[in-house]
Amino acid sequence: MGVSLLELFLEFMKIGFFMFGGGYGGIALLYKELVELHKWISDEEFIRILGIAESTPGPIAINSATYIGYKLGGIPGSILATLGVVIPPYLVILVIAMFLTEYMGTEAARVVFRGINAAVVALILYALVSVGRSVLLVKTPPYINFIPLGIFIVAFALLYFARLHPIYVILVSAGLSILVKIVLNI
Structure with a gap:
């Protein structure tokens, strides 16, 4: 390097x-x-x-x-x-x-x-956009990475609306990703 x-x-x-x-x-x-x-x-x-x-x-x-x-x-x-x-x-x-x-x-x-x-606040928003773009978008059609987007929506809802503790949200999100891999093999 x-x-x-x-x-x-x-x-x-x-x-x-x-x-x-x-x-x-x-x-x-x-x-x-x-x-x-x-x-x-x-x-x-x-x-x-x-x-x-x-x-x-x-x-x-x-x-x-x-x-x-x-x-x-x-x-x-x-x-x-x-x-x-x-x-x-x-x-x-x-x-x-x-x-x-x-x-x-x-x-x-x-x-x-x-x-x-x-x-x-601007730095945090910039980080959200930069990291979000890398996680939620892909360079080939359909250009949206739907599984991370779905997990993001669920995680945000659990944090914002259900007021679930961030540790539980991380665990739920990891569990959802594992479940998608097991059930849909993607």
Whole structure:
């Protein structure tokens, strides 16, 4: 792949500094940097990694960094990518705690965070569209991947309308996919 360990560390450090909104806000940033700009991983790999990172214990950003770092640089890459994504938020929180706590309730802070919060929503929407396109659409007719689309609709309904816990929705969705494979062999 040709990715140096230093390059991997610095890229994940950059991602870590701008991963506002937690892991879900960072999905757009991960996608843009790793899939679109650097082409270190493919769309399909990114979707697979997100599935693994989401279904394993721990924050999605750290899990993704660990997995991608390992894929690109083995154990040293895994360690460096994880450190790269963890160190920046740690430093930001440390600086806020040490120097900015008394200013967090000010009008200036409110204005800054209003902008950051709006950007986080945009990042999450961008991630939804990017990942959704990769999962729900295919390049050949009929252009819609109907099984994942059906599972998505069921999962969304269970989350939004039935207010089912996300863990159960993940389990139900995996079960539906297995059932479709067994019954329809697709």
